[in-house]
Amino acid sequence: MKALLFLAxxxxxxxxxxxxxxxxxxxxxxxxxxxxxxxxxxxxxxRRIDQWDDQEPKQWSVPGAAGGLSIMLSxxxxxxxxxxxxxxxKTDFCHQFSLxxxxxxxxxxxxxxxxxxxxxxxxxxxxxxxxxxFRTAPAPAADQPVTFVVSTCQDFPRRDDLANGHxxxxxxxxxxxxxxxxTGDTLYYDKPNPFAKDLATARYKxxxxxxxPNLREFHRQVPSYWLHDDHDVLxxxxxxxxxxxxxxxxxxxxxxxxxxxxxxxxxxTFRWGKHVQVWFPEGREYRSPNNMKDGPDKSIFGAEQWKxxxxxxxxxxxxxxxxxxxxxxxxxxxxxxxxxxxxxxxAIEGERLRKFLSSISGCVVINGDRHWQYHSIDPETGLQEFxxxxxxxxxxxxxxxxxxxxPHQFLRVKGGFxxxxxxxxxxxxxxxxxxxxxxxxxxxxxxxx
Numbered sequence: 001m002k003a004l005l006f007l008a009x010x011x012x013x014x015x016x017x018x019x020x021x022x023x024x025x026x027x028x029x030x031x032x033x034x035x036x037x038x039x040x041x042x043x044x045x046x047r048r049i050d051q052w053d054d055q056e057p058k059q060w061s062v063p064g065a066a067g068g069l070s071i072m073l074s075x076x077x078x079x080x081x082x083x084x085x086x087x088x089x090k091t092d093f094c095h096q097f098s099l100x101x102x103x104x105x106x107x108x109x110x111x112x113x114x115x116x117x118x119x120x121x122x123x124x125x126x127x128x129x130x131x132x133x134f135r136t137a138p139a140p141a142a143d144q145p146v147t148f149v150v151s152t153c154q155d156f157p158r159r160d161d162l163a164n165g166h167x168x169x170x171x172x173x174x175x176x177x178x179x180x181x182x183t184g185d186t187l188y189y190d191k192p193n194p195f196a197k198d199l200a201t202a203r204y205k206x207x208x209x210x211x212x213p214n215l216r217e218f219h220r221q222v223p224s225y226w227l228h229d230d231h232d233v234l235x236x237x238x239x240x241x242x243x244x245x246x247x248x249x250x251x252x253x254x255x256x257x258x259x260x261x262x263x264x265x266x267x268x269t270f271r272w273g274k275h276v277q278v279w280f281p282e283g284r285e286y287r288s289p290n291n292m293k294d295g296p297d298k299s300i301f302g303a304e305q306w307k308x309x310x311x312x313x314x315x316x317x318x319x320x321x322x323x324x325x326x327x328x329x330x331x332x333x334x335x336x337x338x339x340x341x342x343x344x345x346x347a348i349e350g351e352r353l354r355k356f357l358s359s360i361s362g363c364v365v366i367n368g369d370r371h372w373q374y375h376s377i378d379p380e381t382g383l384q385e386f387x388x389x390x391x392x393x394x395x396x397x398x399x400x401x402x403x404x405x406x407p408h409q410f411l412r413v414k415g416g417f418x419x420x421x422x423x424x425x426x427x428x429x430x431x432x433x434x435x436x437x438x439x440x441x442x443x444x445x446x447x448x449x
Contacts, residue, residue: 017116018043019130020062021207022216026261028179028223029270030104030137034261035097038207039087039114041065043128045211058194060156062207064093065126067116071097074109092203094258104139132220135178138273145423146276147175150324152183152368154391156209157193160415160434165212166391168417171436173218175419178272180222181280183368183388184229184326186260189244189252190236197245202252206259225270226260227280229326229369230339237339239289253285267305269312275446276422277318281309283326283340290339299349300341313360319446320422321363329353329365330378330385332405334398340369351380358383361447364427366418372399373418373431375410375442384444386429388418393434410440425449 020043024036045060066088073080087093102108110133116126138144149172159166172180187205189196196202209215230237233252235244242249267282286302301309313321323329329350331342341350357363358381365385373389390396393415401413414433421428426449431440 017041017065017067017114017126018128019112019114020045021210022219023110023112023130023132024210024219024261025132025134025221025223026225027263027268027270028134028137030139031100031102033099033102033108033134033136033223034263035071035099035110035112036094036259036261037069037097037112037114037130038092038094039065039067039069039116039128040093040207041116045208058204058208060208060211061204062211064089064207065114065116066093067114067126069095069115070113072111072113073099074111075103075106091258092207092255096261102136104136105142105144107133107135109133130220134221134223137178137271140271140274142273143275143424144273145421146178146272147419147421148179148181148272148276148278149175149177149417149419150181150183150366150368150388151391151417152326152388153185153371153395154182154209155188155191155395156205156212157191158392158394159212160392160394161214163213165209165214167214167434168391168415168432168436169214169218171432171434172417172419173222174436177222177419180218180224181278181324181366182224182226183324183366184227184232184283185369186226186228186232188231189234189247190231195245197247199247199251199255202247202255203259206255224261225278225280227282227324227326227368228256228260228266228284230284232256233284237290237337238284239287240285267301267308269316271318275319275424276322277316277320278322278324279309279313280324281305281326290345294345294347296348298346300346301349310356313357313363316360319362319424320427320444321360322420323357323363323365325365325367327369328367328385328387329357330376330383330407332376332407333370354378354381354383357381364429364444366420366429370398371396372411372413373416373440374408374412375429375431375440376407377409379407384442386418386431386442388416389431390415391417391434409442412439 327340328342338345
């Protein structure tokens with residue numbers, strides 16, 4: 001009751017400014033989390049058409065606001081450690097609250113309060129608040145089932161609900177997932193309306209897509225993890241040192257790190273109880289140039305990350321191990337592609353990776369990047385891979401429904417997502433369409449079951 005009263009009091013200030021981009025609950029463990037917010041000039045995006053610097057017309061403008069923030073965290077009626085940072089244009093008015101010393105498998109309510117700097121014509125402070133909740137991961141020894149969902153490849157112009165955003169977010173929310181994984185291509189700098197060839201437009205694309213109501217409501221209550229890929233760092237098939245117009249590689253990574261909840265390393269692993277562990281490898285920041293001749297020294301992961309992958313996966317005693325990759329590991333992929341482990345550009349490392357992952361008991365791959373849904377089994381190693389498919393049917397393509405190759409156990413050239421229900425008996429992996437309807441079911445037994 002005290003917690004509800006606490007949230008009600010903080011949810012009532014005058015909405016003269018706002019949190020139009022909602023909140024992102026990220027990097028959740030059994031004892032920590034990172035909450036991201038951005039203070040904005042208005043409570044909602046401006047859906048009118050604007051013209052910026054003689055470029056393409058821009059809609060859903062979401063200007064930021066300089067000011068101060070405070071956070072109140074409540075657990076079982078107890079208000080925990082507030083923080084009072086300031087935000088400015090330097091970081092696109094964003095801030096990430098790092099929450100520590102949390103209790104495993106516990107619900108936390110939060111209220112973030114914003115105070116904008118008073119304008120010349122306004123002597124009163126403008127205020128706003130946003131509230132939400134999340135549950136921390138169960139302790140590593142906890143024997144309990146976990147449900148999570150995975151998606152990839154979402155583009156603002158190709159959203160399937162123009163007013164509210166991608167339908168999959170409403171569909172995924174009905175499953176009440178423990179957490180969500182966005183495997184990359186969260187948006188597209190190198191697609192039109194507008195092309196993001198400079199820092200301001202790159203930030204605009206982030207501000208715009210997370211102002212969509214479906215995304216805001218989902219992320220206000222579901223812990224999430226984000227991987228980046230090529231289109232949400234710079235451009236198609238990019239690698240370190242490249243540029244896209246005036247947007248540099250360093251700027252692309254800077255924007256990613258300011259817009260998404262972060263950990264110390266871009267590659268990381270998270271444990272959700274006794275039966276689930278997920279790995280999120282990093283596929284862009286350490287890679288060799290795609291046009292380098294393939295050989296033992298050509299790598300997507302790099303030596304440091306390889307050591308981490310091998311050690312953490314061998315040390316894990318989780319029943320189910322999910323290697324969640326921004327790009328395919330098994331495929332098959334299109335012949336013209338040359339930048340992932342499922343094609344010729346990195347064939348030697350790809351073979352090494354499939355052999356290693358197949359040697360890890362209870363390991364399967366879930367991947368993004370491809371604009372079709374599939375389940376494949378590598379004929380050489382038996383490694384299984386589940387492609388989530390894009391976030392909308394409008395985004396599907398790049399493969400023919402009639403081209404089902406021997407590795408494919410399931411193929412569907414449409415949008416949707418993957419859900420996973422895992423426990424001590426194994427895992428149930430489901431492909432869903434954008435409305436949440438199950439279109440493919442695979443049951444994997446736990447080792448020894």
